[in-house]
Amino acid sequence: MEENQWNVKLRDQRRRSRGALDLRIFCFTILLSLGAFLFLLFSLMVFRESFRPILIVPRISSSSAMAMSARDSRSNNNGGSHPPLKLYDQVVFPDHVLLIIHQNRVPTLNTHQLSCLYEHKLEVPSEILTLPVLSIDRDDESNLQIARCPLPPTSYSHPRLTSMANKPEGERSDDGDEERSVKLSEEVSPPHWETLVYEAMTDGDSVVVFAKGLNLRPDRASDPAQFLCVFGWNLSKPKFIFTTKAITAAQEVIRCSLPLSIKTKPSKSEGITVSIKTQTRGILASVAKLKNQNKHRREKPTYKHTMCVCTMLWNQAQFLKEWIMYHAELGVSRWFIYDNNSDDGIEEVLGPLRQAYNVTRRTWPWLKTQEAGFSHCAVQAQRECKWVGFMDVDEFFYLPSTSHSEGPPLIGILNEQAKEVGEVRTSCHSFGPSGHRRAPSKGVTVGYTCRLGSPERHKSIVRPRALDRALINVVHHFHLKPGFVFVDLPRGVAVINHYKYQVWDVFKAKFYRRVATYVADWHDKEREGSKDRAPGLGTEAVEPPNWAQQFCEVLDTGLRDYVMGRFMDTETRLLPWE
Ligand SMILES: *[C@@H]1O[C@H](CO)[C@@H](O)[C@H](O)[C@H]1NC(C)=O
Ligand SMILES: *[C@@H]1O[C@H](CO)[C@@H](O)[C@H](O)[C@H]1NC(C)=O
Ligand SMILES: *[C@@H]1O[C@H](CO)[C@@H](O)[C@H](O)[C@H]1NC(C)=O
DSSP: OHHHHHHHHHHHHHHHHHHHHHHHHHHHHHHHHHHHHHHHHHHHHHHTTTTSOOEEEOOOOTTSOOOOOHHHHHHTTTTOSOOOOOEEEEEEOSSOEEEEEOOTTSOOOOTTTEEEEEEBSSOSSOOEEEEEOSEEEEOTTTOOEEEEEOOOOTTBOOOEEEEOOOSOGGGSOOOTTOOEEEOOOOOOOOOBTTSEEEEEEEETTEEEEEEESOOOOTTSEEOGGGEEEEEESOTTOGGGOEEEEEEEEETTEEEEEOOHHHHHOGGGGTTOEEEEEETTTEEOOBOOBOOGGGGGTTSOOOOOEEEEEEEEESSOHHHHHHHHHHHHHHTOOEEEEEESOOOSOHHHHHHHHHHHSOEEEEEOOOTTOHHHHHHHHHHHHTTTEEEEEEOOTTEEEEOTTOOOTTSOHHHHHHHTSOTTEEEEEEEEEEBOOTTOSSOOTTOHHHHOOEEOSSOEEEEEEEOGGGBOTTOOEETTEEOBOTTOEEEEOOTTTOEEEEOOSOOHHHHHGGGGOOOOTTSOOTTOGGGTTSTTSOTTOOSSOOOOTTGGGOSOSEEOOHHHHHHHHHHOOTTTOOOTTO
């Protein structure tokens, strides 16, 4: 354990010193690109001025960010500003535009360093509008950064992302009626989220492609013959595209074989765009690029971890510390967190946890794609993990007959399973607010002790190699390959405490946080009375009378007693996550 933490620190230091080197390379790159930019600008002004409008922008106050302008770059040529960002891809969502920044050497940007820039389509010379970015985030796994811009106002172009001068606030020029000219590239309409190939990853000799808008049936396999996968650096150049047949198709996931050229030269394929082709719709728009997972392709899995967990969350950072520390004690040693754009300070919570636990956070900006996210995570985890649990951060395994005498108890249960067991199912007990009006300070496991009598649904831990190749899953439950079976764990051995109906302030956030593709929205009146809804709850986020006393049929202090006995400091009476 100690050696382990030491290794983590060492790795951090190495990463930091590499960071310093990166910074130097980065600065050098800026100087180079600045030179190139000036040259380009100069030639454009000389040769193109009569053909293309130079865009004149009225003075913009220093608080709103400004694009790299000729003037800025001239007065700033000591490396004071970032180079224009190379946009990797854009996707139009119903209420924002997602921008994926592909520039590895860009340090982690914050919302003050970027802004969204829109060009008026009708006015010549065109007017430029700048708006602040809505959010920005960086991914642990791929190192991509994503940013969100507001949708363009009527008559304005799609947004471009600009980095603003890196000067201290006060120094930014703020004088007189200066004019700034900005050269913008041709407008290309970015794809809409409704029909889009959004992720792709290699898995052995095949590629798994994630697509929105196929409208395949939930929970069953569709005919793969109607799909092809296409691969290429630029899918608009038909001569340079490879095509392979689909092997499986289900829900939002298509699996195809890999083209021979990628199979034989996996290292050369990083960055290749992957899409889906159907007879009726041709090649779908795609922002999915192959990553360098290929390097492990032929190696055998190492199974560094017996038990890993995949979760998808949004603004649930407050639960993470207790959830991770608690499950680590039971034997979970690896966490894959798929984050749908949390803005609740999740990095501050994860920072210290990363020192001691193996946690990675992947930004998963794809709306309502919980099933696809779990399929993605299953493929991601299969190299490292013997078993993977799929659960939410308000769900806690409770092992009533727990003993730590022979190692972590959850590992004990998994190691006992026969080889043909591909899935271990656990029933869930749904806990109510247990009389609380404010979130209990000792955490959910100690705070909530009253629950409904009968269990709801089940959760599963699966062997990734036992999963059906189509990766079909609905509500945290996967289809298995032929030859594998599932077992139900008796409730005396394991159960999940699901802190489903917490105090009102916490619970109401769920109204805005339904992630599953195939589960009706809470405020969808048609499904009133369905099992996914809180019984007796209307379709509005208004606190029902007597909320604190509801969902309380059985007093169940089992997990509370275990946690207090196992984790509580005998002197301070504090739990490690307090
Ligand atoms: C892809 O190819 C098309 C057609 O040749 C071209 O117009 C476009 O600029 C290319 N895109 C990129 C990103 O190179
Ligand atoms: C983190 O992962 C390594 C293997 O990569 C493992 O040996 C170690 O026990 C894990 N750490 C924790 C705290 O689970
Ligand atoms: C995910 O994040 C987006 C952007 O913050 C948010 O609008 C959406 O409601 C979230 N939840 C779901 C269900 O994807």
